[in-house]
Amino acid sequence: MTAYLITSVSVVGAAPTDLLIRDGVIAEVGPGLTAPDATVVDGTGLVALPGLVDLHTHLREPGREDAETVESGSRAAALGGYTAVCAMANTSPVADTAGVVEQVWRLGREASLVDVQPIGAVTVGLAGERLAELGAMADSAARVRIFSDDGHCVADPKLMRRALEYVKAFDGIIAQHAEEPRLTEGAQMHEGEVSTRLGLIGWPAVAEEAIIARDVLLAEHVGSRLHVCHVSTAGSVEVLRQAKARGVRVTAEVTPHHLLLTDERAETYDPVFKVNPPLRTASDVTALRAALADGVIDVIATDHAPHAVEDKECEWAYARPGMLGLETALSIALDVLGPEWDLIAERMSRTPARIAGLTGHGVDPAPGVPANLTLIDPAARRTIEPAELASRSRNTPYARMTLPGRIVATFLRGEPTVLDGKAVK
The missing domain is CATH 3.20.20.140 (Metal-dependent hydrolases)
Incomplete structure (x- = not known):
C-alpha cells in the first residue's frame, strides 16, 4: 500500500499542516513532516474534509x-x-x-x-x-x-x-x-x-x-x-x-x-x-x-x-x-x-x-483515523458540462453553470480514488 504525504493542507479550515497516510490510516499530522517513501501531494490552498x-x-x-x-x-x-x-x-x-x-x-x-x-x-x-x-x-x-x-x-x-x-x-x-x-x-x-x-x-x-x-x-x-x-x-x-x-x-x-x-x-x-x-x-x-x-x-x-x-x-x-x-x-x-x-x-x-452507522467514515483527519478524506480547492471555479460527468446519465440541472470549488483528491482507506481531479480507475 502506497504512502502519501499531503503537504500544507488546511484540515477543516484550520491552519495549514501536513498529513501522512500510511497503511490505510492517518499516521501523522503536523507541520514539516517528511517521509522519503511517500508520494507527495501538494495541498497548498486546499481544504481537507472527512x-x-x-x-x-x-x-x-x-x-x-x-x-x-x-x-x-x-x-x-x-x-x-x-x-x-x-x-x-x-x-x-x-x-x-x-x-x-x-x-x-x-x-x-x-x-x-x-x-x-x-x-x-x-x-x-x-x-x-x-x-x-x-x-x-x-x-x-x-x-x-x-x-x-x-x-x-x-x-x-x-x-x-x-x-x-x-x-x-x-x-x-x-x-x-x-x-x-x-x-x-x-x-x-x-x-x-x-x-x-x-x-x-x-x-x-x-x-x-x-x-x-x-x-x-x-x-x-x-x-x-x-x-x-x-x-x-x-x-x-x-x-x-x-x-x-x-x-x-x-x-x-x-x-x-x-x-x-x-x-x-x-x-x-x-x-x-x-x-x-x-x-x-x-x-x-x-x-x-x-x-x-x-x-x-x-x-x-x-x-x-x-x-x-x-x-x-x-x-x-x-x-x-x-x-x-x-x-x-x-x-x-x-x-x-x-x-x-x-x-x-x-x-x-x-x-x-x-x-x-458507517464506522470509519465521518471522522476528521487525525492520527490513527482511517484515511477517508477529500481535498477541495475552494478558490477554483468550474463550469458544469454534462458530457464530462462520470454518471451514465446527463440530467444535471446545473449544465453550463459555473460553480465554486473543485475536488482535487479523494482517498478511501488510504488509497486514492481521485487524484488531480481525475478518477484513478
Missing part, C-alpha cells in the same frame, strides 16, 4: 443499468468527494430481500471506489401493502440499518407504525418519502403561483407536511428512529423543529437542488427541473437554508437520480422526476453556505455517517 457520506443515492443497479450502475455511480461519487453512499431500494428487482441488498453490497465492494451501503425497502415491491424482509436484510452481509420506500410514501399509518416497531429491535431507521399520495395525484410541479400561471397540476406543500407530522407522532409513540427524506417546505421545517424540541428521534435531509433552485425553473418546461418533491418557492429555499444552518435539518443528501435520455428528454408531463447530484453537491454547499468548513463537514460527512 470523506463525504451520502444518505440518499440512486444507483439503479440491478435493472436500469442504462441509466447508472453501481460502478459508474461510485465513480461519480468519488469525483464528488464521497467515500460512502447509501443506495436506495427502488431497483428492479426491488431491494426488498437479503439477496438483492447483498448483490448491491458486493457490486460496491468490487468497484472499490466508495463504500456502498444498501438501503432496504420497507414494503414488498414498494407496494405499501406488507412489510419486506427487514430482519433478513438486517442480518445479511450488507447489514442493512436504514429502510425506505423512497419514490413512494409508506402511506398506511398502521404499516408505518409496524415498521417503526420492527426496526427498533436493532436500532434501525425508517426513512420516509413524505408525500400523501391522495393529495398529489397527477401533480407536475409545486402548487403555487407558477403552477397556476402554467396551467400545471400542483403538488401542495401540505402533502409533505401532513405525512411528516403524522410520522413524528408515530415515532414518538413507538420510541423509534425516523429519518425524513428530501425536506422541501418551510412548513416541514416547523414540524421538525417542534418534534426535535420534544425529543423525538427524528433526523432530516435536504437536497442541494432544494437549497438553490425554485419552482420558477419550470417556466422553461425543461424536464431536467422536474423532481420529486418538486422545486419550491424562494421563501421555502430561505427556510431550508436557515434550518440547515441551525441543525433542524441534519444532513445534505444528494438524491442523485440518474435517468436514461428517453426518460428525461421528452415532454414535461411524461418525464421521470429526478436530477443528478453526486458530482456537484459539495460545490452547491459551498455556494449556499460559503466556506463554513466545519458546518459542511458536519452536514455532509460526520452526521450522515453517524446516522447510517
Whole structure:
C-alpha cells in the first residue's frame, strides 16, 4: 500500500499542516513532516474534509443499468468527494430481500471506489401493502440499518407504525418519502403561483407536511428512529423543529437542488427541473437554508437520480422526476453556505455517517483515523458540462453553470480514488 504525504493542507479550515497516510490510516499530522517513501501531494490552498457520506443515492443497479450502475455511480461519487453512499431500494428487482441488498453490497465492494451501503425497502415491491424482509436484510452481509420506500410514501399509518416497531429491535431507521399520495395525484410541479400561471397540476406543500407530522407522532409513540427524506417546505421545517424540541428521534435531509433552485425553473418546461418533491418557492429555499444552518435539518443528501435520455428528454408531463447530484453537491454547499468548513463537514460527512452507522467514515483527519478524506480547492471555479460527468446519465440541472470549488483528491482507506481531479480507475 502506497504512502502519501499531503503537504500544507488546511484540515477543516484550520491552519495549514501536513498529513501522512500510511497503511490505510492517518499516521501523522503536523507541520514539516517528511517521509522519503511517500508520494507527495501538494495541498497548498486546499481544504481537507472527512470523506463525504451520502444518505440518499440512486444507483439503479440491478435493472436500469442504462441509466447508472453501481460502478459508474461510485465513480461519480468519488469525483464528488464521497467515500460512502447509501443506495436506495427502488431497483428492479426491488431491494426488498437479503439477496438483492447483498448483490448491491458486493457490486460496491468490487468497484472499490466508495463504500456502498444498501438501503432496504420497507414494503414488498414498494407496494405499501406488507412489510419486506427487514430482519433478513438486517442480518445479511450488507447489514442493512436504514429502510425506505423512497419514490413512494409508506402511506398506511398502521404499516408505518409496524415498521417503526420492527426496526427498533436493532436500532434501525425508517426513512420516509413524505408525500400523501391522495393529495398529489397527477401533480407536475409545486402548487403555487407558477403552477397556476402554467396551467400545471400542483403538488401542495401540505402533502409533505401532513405525512411528516403524522410520522413524528408515530415515532414518538413507538420510541423509534425516523429519518425524513428530501425536506422541501418551510412548513416541514416547523414540524421538525417542534418534534426535535420534544425529543423525538427524528433526523432530516435536504437536497442541494432544494437549497438553490425554485419552482420558477419550470417556466422553461425543461424536464431536467422536474423532481420529486418538486422545486419550491424562494421563501421555502430561505427556510431550508436557515434550518440547515441551525441543525433542524441534519444532513445534505444528494438524491442523485440518474435517468436514461428517453426518460428525461421528452415532454414535461411524461418525464421521470429526478436530477443528478453526486458530482456537484459539495460545490452547491459551498455556494449556499460559503466556506463554513466545519458546518459542511458536519452536514455532509460526520452526521450522515453517524446516522447510517458507517464506522470509519465521518471522522476528521487525525492520527490513527482511517484515511477517508477529500481535498477541495475552494478558490477554483468550474463550469458544469454534462458530457464530462462520470454518471451514465446527463440530467444535471446545473449544465453550463459555473460553480465554486473543485475536488482535487479523494482517498478511501488510504488509497486514492481521485487524484488531480481525475478518477484513478
